[in-house]
Amino acid sequence: MENDFEFDAIVVGSGPTGGWAAKELTEKGLKTLILDRGRMVEHSIDYEFEGTPVYDMPYRGKWPPGLQEKYYQQWPANPWTYNYWNDDTRFPYINDPEKPFMWARSGAFGGKSIVWGRQTYRWSDLDFKANERDGHGIPWPVEYADIEPWYGYVERFMGVQGEARGLPQLPDSEFTGQVPLNFAEEQFKREVEGKLGRAITVGRTMNLMEDRPEQGRGRCQFRDQCGNGCSYGAAPSTQATTLPAAQKTGNLTIRADATVAELLYDAERQRVAGVRVIDTNTKEETLYRSRIVFLCASCLGTTHLLLNSKTEAMPRGLGNTHDMVGRHVMDHLFGVGATGTLPGHTHLMEYGRRPASLYIPRFRNIDAQPDEDADFIRGYNYQAWGGGRSGPQDYSGFGASLKAQLRVPGAWRLPLHGFGEVLPYHRNRAYLDETRTDDLGLPLMRFDVEWGENEKKMAKEIAAEAVRMLETAGFVDIEVRETMGTPGEGIHEMGTARMGDDPTLSVVNKWNQMHEAENVFITDGAFMTSAGTVNPTMTYMAFTARAADHAVELMQSGQL
Amino acid sequence: MDRRKFLIAMSAALGSQLILPLQRVLSAKADIDPVNFSGGGTLFSDAERASLADLTEIIIPTTDTPGAIEAGVPAYIEFMLAEWYEQDERVRFMVGLKQIIAYALAKDDADFADLDGARQTELVQQLHDGRVPLMQDGGRAFFEHLKQLTLTGYYTSEIGMTVERVYLPVPGYFDGHYPYENVGTLFTS
Numbered sequence: 001m002e003n004d005f006e007f008d009a010i011v012v013g014s015g016p017t018g019g020w021a022a023k024e025l026t027e028k029g030l031k032t033l034i035l036d037r038g039r040m041v042e043h044s045i046d047y048e049f050e051g052t053p054v055y056d057m058p059y060r061g062k063w064p065p066g067l068q069e070k071y072y073q074q075w076p077a078n079p080w081t082y083n084y085w086n087d088d089t090r091f092p093y094i095n096d097p098e099k100p101f102m103w104a105r106s107g108a109f110g111g112k113s114i115v116w117g118r119q120t121y122r123w124s125d126l127d128f129k130a131n132e133r134d135g136h137g138i139p140w141p142v143e144y145a146d147i148e149p150w151y152g153y154v155e156r157f158m159g160v161q162g163e164a165r166g167l168p169q170l171p172d173s174e175f176t177g178q179v180p181l182n183f184a185e186e187q188f189k190r191e192v193e194g195k196l197g198r199a200i201t202v203g204r205t206m207n208l209m210e211d212r213p214e215q216g217r218g219r220c221q222f223r224d225q226c227g228n229g230c231s232y233g234a235a236p237s238t239q240a241t242t243l244p245a246a247q248k249t250g251n252l253t254i255r256a257d258a259t260v261a262e263l264l265y266d267a268e269r270q271r272v273a274g275v276r277v278i279d280t281n282t283k284e285e286t287l288y289r290s291r292i293v294f295l296c297a298s299c300l301g302t303t304h305l306l307l308n309s310k311t312e313a314m315p316r317g318l319g320n321t322h323d324m325v326g327r328h329v330m331d332h333l334f335g336v337g338a339t340g341t342l343p344g345h346t347h348l349m350e351y352g353r354r355p356a357s358l359y360i361p362r363f364r365n366i367d368a369q370p371d372e373d374a375d376f377i378r379g380y381n382y383q384a385w386g387g388g389r390s391g392p393q394d395y396s397g398f399g400a401s402l403k404a405q406l407r408v409p410g411a412w413r414l415p416l417h418g419f420g421e422v423l424p425y426h427r428n429r430a431y432l433d434e435t436r437t438d439d440l441g442l443p444l445m446r447f448d449v450e451w452g453e454n455e456k457k458m459a460k461e462i463a464a465e466a467v468r469m470l471e472t473a474g475f476v477d478i479e480v481r482e483t484m485g486t487p488g489e490g491i492h493e494m495g496t497a498r499m500g501d502d503p504t505l506s507v508v509n510k511w512n513q514m515h516e517a518e519n520v521f522i523t524d525g526a527f528m529t530s531a532g533t534v535n536p537t538m539t540y541m542a543f544t545a546r547a548a549d550h551a552v553e554l555m556q557s558g559q560l
Numbered sequence: 561m562d563r564r565k566f567l568i569a570m571s572a573a574l575g576s577q578l579i580l581p582l583q584r585v586l587s588a589k590a591d592i593d594p595v596n597f598s599g600g601g602t603l604f605s606d607a608e609r610a611s612l613a614d615l616t617e618i619i620i621p622t623t624d625t626p627g628a629i630e631a632g633v634p635a636y637i638e639f640m641l642a643e644w645y646e647q648d649e650r651v652r653f654m655v656g657l658k659q660i661i662a663y664a665l666a667k668d669d670a671d672f673a674d675l676d677g678a679r680q681t682e683l684v685q686q687l688h689d690g691r692v693p694l695m696q697d698g699g700r701a702f703f704e705h706l707k708q709l710t711l712t713g714y715y716t717s718e719i720g721m722t723v724e725r726v727y728l729p730v731p732g733y734f735d736g737h738y739p740y741e742n743v744g745t746l747f748t749s
Contacts, residue, residue, distance in 0.1 A: 051729060053718075053721060053727065053729065053748070053749070054716045054721065054748075055716055055717050055718040055720075055721050055722075056718075059640070059643075059644055060636070060640075060712070060713075060716040061716065062644060065643065065644060179734060180734055180735075180736055181736055182736030182737075183736050183737050185736070186736070221730045221731065221732055222731040222732060222733055222734045223729065223730055223731065223749065224749065225749075346740065347739060347740055347741065348736075348737050348738060348739065348740065349738050349739075349740045349743075349747075350734070350735070350736055350738060350747075351728075351731060351733075351734065351735040351738035351747070352728070352731035352732070352733055352734035352735060353731060353734070353749060354734045391746075392746070395711075397688070398618065398619040398620075398684065398688060398707060399618060399619065399621055399681070400621055400623050402619070402620070403620055403621070403623055403625075403724075406711075406715070407724075407725075407744060407745040407746065409740070409746055
């Protein structure tokens with residue numbers, strides 16, 4: 001054990017929250033070490049297949065033989081993005097075929113900030129008060145007013161595009177620009193707003209719509225390349241946004257290929273003294289010590305780390321005295337919806353490729369819990385990516401006629417993809433396997449997660465309402481998708497180290513600070529006490545900035 | 561048709577004495593750059609390579625834009641068959657190609673590649689219609705396989721993506737009401 005360094009703060013993980021923790025802590029003067037288990041990915045330089053057209057791709061964009069096997073559990077990985085994903089041959093998880101769970105894991109510095117969907121929505125008190133109101137899970141110790149200024153703080157720095165609508169269930173962000181709807185979406189919006197009285201808007205995303213030379217970022221170019229890495233810095237990767245800000249302070253030390261195996265708990269001081277790191281490649285071990293630690297390792301990464309940090313004082317893992325760590329795994333219900341065709345209007349098509357499309361904000365169980373005619377609680381919304389004119393339809397024959405047919409795009413299509421709130425169930429958990437280990441000798445994660453009755457009833461309605469709205473708007477040839485996605489497939493896993501006032505029922509307090517180790521802050525998705533209806537990432541970012549602010553206050557006042 | 565001549569040609573192409581060498585050739589890895597197909601693959605004989613080129617050009621011909629040959633489709637197919645497809649699929653395609661060459665030899669006493677364009681197109685029409693004797697589904701299965709590889713090869717080629725269609729790497733903005741007549745084809749990325 002060599003190389004003992006002293007830092008004010010260690011940030012574990014460099015995704016959307018790790019980047020924010022590093023930025024905030026360094027800007028407030030803390031000497032900060034940021035660690036990520038993945039390989040280094042430098043902004044722009046390491047976006048290997050960014051802008052590579054199919055004709056320049058090996059095997060014309062099909063997986064090179066043998067390569068996909070390395071990413072067999074990473075279904076979102078593709079030949080343009082595999083460098084950003086976990087090597088499943090070295091670091092698999094145990095997927096029980098009886099109770100499947102899908103775990104998308106990053107393998108790159110920047111974490112999932114490079115590849116995420118960028119959908120960005122504020123929570124409202126409809127979300128923060130949900131547990132308290134219907135008695136599922138435990139109450140949130142914070143409300144919208146506590147987090148509202150931090151949303152604005154994050155939005156101004158990152159750049160969020162969207163349309164202000166003044167909806168109580170979906171508070172407006174401080175928007176920078178707005179992506180337009182396409183022709184078919186406009187018709188859908190007009191008809192559904194007019195006939196059903198539901199608000200329809202454009203999806204709100206963290207894509208920069210203006211040039212910001214002071215941040216080294218340029219505006220979105222409508223390439224639809226976000227997940228391949230965006231050299232314009234319009235897509236909100238850590239390396240394009242928070243990392244340069246943190247580096248500018250001179251207070252940041254970066255280490256990639258650094259897997260944090262364990263948090264070193266000092267029972268006497270009831271704090272974590274540092275972290276044990278294993279080099280992902282050389283397997284060399286290093287200890288790093290710091291005054292505070294921010295866990296931003298992704299919900300399930302943080303869960304693994306807490307459960308693997310076993311001591312005499314906490315034999316079930318750090319902060320797990322009451323068997324709360326790894327419990328209440330949530331995601332968003334995903335996979336259900338419908339797609340319809342808008343007849344006619346084939347003289348128009350799309351130019352450019354948007355980073356957002358139509359969005360249908362929650363309209364269910366807003367005034368009553370539940371609405372009189374609803375057989376489930378909580379709510380859902382829809383995104384609509386993948387629409388526009390479909391591909392050519394007439395593939396018959398051969399020769400010049402076939403070539404001409406293939407110059408004609410198909411009809412306007414509009415897909416509605418539902419995202420539903422999932423309840424926090426104690427039985428849904430992530431835990432460590434007792435015998436099997438990965439290539440670094442760390443225990444493999446396994447899962448026991450399944451949807452409950454509320455989710456199943458909600459899924460039925462999501463599909464039915466998608467059909468109803470498409471029909472109302474004059475769409476035809478409607479294909480309905482009624483099969484619920486597998487837990488984890490929404491890639492919104494959260495809730496395994498939840499926030500609450502009661503230390504026997506929760507893992508962190510209202511400042512994201514661990515009840516059982518007050519110098520450790522958990523600000524990735526693990527802290528989420530309920531799942532809410534909307535995409536969660538900006539909420540994690542806002543809580544991260546707020547927690548960092550509080551941590552520094554505590555340090556300055558001598559409490560930490 | 562001279563059925564006897566056809567059967568002789570077919571057995572020459574597919575006879576049991578050829579199965580082993582055929583398998584060996586089919587399983588050989590062509591030494592080709594995965595991006596810039598050299599066309600110097602080891603999968604086909606010269607006659608097969610020439611026939612395949614003509615077959616792809618009949619499916620996607622040169623019109624106001626280049627056709628399959630100029631877009632490098634034959635080399636793409638040879639590369640993908642050699643390097644990417646599973647053995648059974650490769651064998652199925654090779655068998656179909658050998659069969660149509662044998663059929664042309666039997667019917668016209670000439671290599672497919674040496675026939676004039678009109679006659680070649682007639683033979684492709686026969687494949688398309690499933691009217692080639694002794695081939696699976698009368699040649700329809702091979703035709704669909706050939707067509708699928710040709711279309712993929714063409715529309716993922718530089719010519720297919722940038723000349724036949726309009727390549728738009730950096731659109732810069734979005735317009736959801738763009739007039740189709742401005743391009744008269746599809747955009748690619």
